[in-house]
Amino acid sequence: MTVRIQTEDFDVAAELAALKPSKADVGAIVTFIGMVRDLNDGDIIKTLTLEHYPGMTEKSLSAIEQEAKSRWDINQSLIIHRFGTLKPSDQIVLVAVTSPHRAEAFAACEFIMDYLKTKAPFWKKETTSQGERWVEAKSIDDEAQARWKQSD
Amino acid sequence: MNIKILYFARIKESVNYSTEDVLLPSSVKTITDLKDYLAQRGDVWADLFSTQQTIRAAINHELVDNIAAIHDGDEVAFFPPVTGG
Helix, strand or coil, X not given: CEXXXXXXXXXXXXXXXXXXXCCCCCCEEEEEEEECCCEECCEECCXXXXXXXXXXXXXXXXXXXXXXXXXXXXXXXXXXXXXXXXXXXXXXXXXXXXXXXXXXXXXHHHHHHHHHHHHCCEEEEEEECCEXXXXXXXXXXXXXXXXXXXXX | CEEEEEECHHHHHHHCCCEEEEECCCCCCEHHHHHXXXXXXXXXXXXXXXXXXXXXXXXXXXXXXXXXXXXXXXXXXXXXXXXXC
């Protein structure tokens, strides 16, 4: 269970190699990589700047990992999220989950991303030819997160 | 009581600073009370905290709702809905 918040880019192959288990009990590794798109709401994106809340960000991502671990049989998880100014095609976020079985790894990875999108304190501001603007939260992300709610 | 307030993203830009230490009157007990208290500063504060726009709050790094109680020494943060990932 690892969380890293950083400005620098990450090397997916190196990160996955570092996740390699000491025992042969991992049957599946699922990864998600989020990237900066060149278009948003019809405008060409020049740069994307991410702000976050140091301290709370790490805590909330760790809590999301713990929740995923309590729901699925996962061996390890890794979340790397960048902040600062990025440009189109840059990597923003990596989520990797290892598990004995693929179904659990897929579910846990998607769960972590859906929760990250709605709970982790990051904010995006994009620069277009029209100037700067804050990215608005989308209800589709709330809906994606809501489907994981458990009746307990 | 004394608390620290942090502002992020669009809200930070509106109020034009990121953090402040505030001495609160004893009538301010919850996040709702604090929003009302800040709205009384007028201008941009009234626009932010007395309108229907969505502002999320955290106390000591935990997301909370408006009825959450504030205690002496707390770090309270206000920010727009998050947009990471």
